[in-house]
Amino acid sequence: MSEMVSLLKASGIEKSYGATRALAGVDINIGRGEVVALVGENGAGKSTLGKVLAGAVTPDSGTLLFEGEEVTFRSTAEALARGVAIVLQEFNLIPEMTVAENLSLTSPAGYRWGWWRNSRHQLTRARAAIVAASMDFGIDPEALVSELSVAQQQIVEIVRSLSADAKLFILDEPTAALGRRETEALLDLIRSLRDDGRSVVIVTHRLDEVFAVADRIYVLRDGVPRGEFDPASTSVDTLINAMVGRDLDQKMHDSRTIREPGEVVLSVDSVSVDGSAECSFEIRRGEIVGLAGLVGSGRTELARAIFGADRVSSGSVTINGKHGLMRSPLGAVRAGAAMVSEDRKAQGLHTGLSIHDNIVLTHLAKRGKFWLNLRKLDAMVRGQVEDLRIKIGGSWLDAGVLSGGNQQKVVLAKWLLSKPDLLILDEPTRGIDVGARAEFYRLIDALVSDGMAVLVISSELQEVLALSDRVLVMSRGTIVAELPRDEATEEAVLAQTEIAATGT
Structure with missing residues (x-):
């Protein structure tokens, strides 16, 4: 077996948000033409690490070597210019623009003279990108993004990033909103990228996807590396134990x-x-x-x-x-009744409010009373945080600072507290x-x-x-x-x- 040729190497990556330490001395080495899976519990630091590698987050300390050269990515645009693209867990599309316009945002080819929109070229390019990615699932390039389902928006995000001329693609929960057909198409696309000599980092909670496409698996727990695993010689139970620190009854x-x-x-x-x-x-x-x-x-x-x-x-x-x-x-x-919607960012969570206020919202709406028993509300919030194991630095922190998975738990807690029928x-x-x-x-x-x-x-x-x-x-x-x-x-x-x- 030939020795791995490094594409991107991160050493000693540290990142904290206030008192919360998201990453603690993380090292990761990504080779050319390989698929690396990042796994761990919610709040383990996976998304933060992916954002550091792609320039979306600046680390407090540590170094990045890209193709052997030390780099500092101050934005995703800088990272993309060097060949690193990312699909973020939370969508980064503009709802008031069409699919074609969104797909052209990062490409000057969709504009004449660098600023005048070339609508015909944008449509042609969008159709070609969707077909090339084998992700043509009834998405109209002329439709507004606001008219698409969450799954269709996820596909647009994927197509936009994967159509870039990048050497490394970082995919953060890319299949979270996708069905079986769409997921299989994306996994095939990841394999084709690897065959073409490109590299992929995939962050996912779906372990079947990890074993289907990954060449190596990195496990993070509480921001700390917990091991590197070879999918060919690793069982699901072993991986789960490394992720959660205990045996888990999957059945x-x-x-x-x-x-x-x-x-x-x-x-x-x-x-x-x-x-x-x-x-x-x-x-x-x-x-x-x-x-x-x-x-x-x-x-x-x-x-x-x-x-x-x-x-x-x-x-x-x-x-x-x-x-x-x-x-x-x-x-x-x-x-x-209560409803946990599929789009937590737009319909489930108030990121400008605290975790505490998000959790008690529906309870207060259902009661419809003026006087509040703050001590009782605090106890309710603590109970929901413990029951759902929501990792927080404090209930009065802004809900927007949580990881995507922990945000989802806050949405669940909010509705469960209303005690619906x-x-x-x-x-x-x-x-x-x-x-x-x-x-x-x-x-x-x-x-x-x-x-x-x-x-x-x-x-x-x-x-x-x-x-x-x-x-x-x-x-x-x-x-x-x-x-x-x-x-x-x-x-x-x-x-x-x-x-x-x-x-x-």
């Missing part, structure tokens, strides 16, 4: 409590989101119902309509006996590490055992199958099949999706 959510459903909490009757297809179903107390389907099948749109976040064309929704369509999310909350979960474990997922599954199992009704949407089909008592398969805005737990297999769901898509 606990497959053996969750099977219970007899109670009274109906949610009834959806002939609801149409787009004016054509209609959906009808019920969810009872003590029951988890999963919504499965491809990206663009209408899962999120249906969930938002139930919660009153979007208007619908026709039909009715009944929550806890309250009949009629929800006129607003606040009305749904007061009726006993109906909990709608749209990509609830996006960006959450394997240890926190296990605890989240246990928590949901306990809540459902106490009588809560849950509707869950996830791009990870195995997660939907493991959690659900029934699975509803969606395609083109309507429910095309309902599968009980004992019949809901990955093959069965995909077969129903294929039948609906092709009409055969």
Whole structure:
């Protein structure tokens, strides 16, 4: 085996945010033409390290050698000029611009004389970039980014970065919002980049992706390196133990409590989101119902309509006996519903508020009272932080300083504190590490055992199958099949999706 030729080498990287030490003496060496995976729990420092390597964050100390030369990247633009591109976990797109315009932002080729927009060239270049990346999943280059789903925005971010003429690509949770087809296309693209002599650093909580594409695995825990592993000779259990510092029961959510459903909490009757297809179903107390389907099948749109976040064309929704369509999310909350949306940045978290205030928001909205018991609220926040193992320096810190996974936990905590009868979960474990997922599954199992009704949407089909008592398969805005737990297999769901898509 030939000796690795170093492309980017980081030594002694330190980074702190106030009293929180994000990185503590981290060393990493990335070779030419290899895929390196960065794994660890939420708050382990993975995203921070990726941002340091790509110029998005300036380290407090340490050195970077790129192609043998010491460098200091003061911005992502400087890093890109040297050949380092990054896909950030939080999208960096401009919603008021089209897909083509966003894809041309970092390329002078989309502008005449360096400043005059060349619309025709931008469209041609955008279509070519999407096709070249094999990520053509119904994305219109002329559409505004604000009109795209979260998964489609994720694809645009990936295409923009991977179409750059870079030598090193850093991908931070690139598949968090993607379904199976989109994920497989991206993994194939990563392999082709490696075959072309380029290097990739992938930050992900999906360990199956790590073992599918990585040549080496780096583990971080609490900002400290915890080992380098060869995927060919490393088991999943060994990797998880290095990440969380303890053994973890990965199968606990497959053996969750099977219970007899109670009274109906949610009834959806002939609801149409787009004016054509209609959906009808019920969810009872003590029951988890999963919504499965491809990206663009209408899962999120249906969930938002139930919660009153979007208007619908026709039909009715009944929550806890309250009949009629929800006129607003606040009305749904007061009726006993809660919803963890798929886009935490735009719809789930107030990054200008403290962690404490984010967590108590829905509880206060549901109470609707003027006087506050601050001591009681503080105790509630501490309980949620402990239950979900949210890594924070203090509850009064700005929520925006947290890692993406810990931000997601704050959103979960906010809704769980409202003690809903109906909990709608749209990509609830996006960006959450394997240890926190296990605890989240246990928590949901306990809540459902106490009588809560849950509707869950996830791009990870195995997660939907493991959690659900029934699975509803969606395609083109309507429910095309309902599968009980004992019949809901990955093959069965995909077969129903294929039948609906092709009409055969």
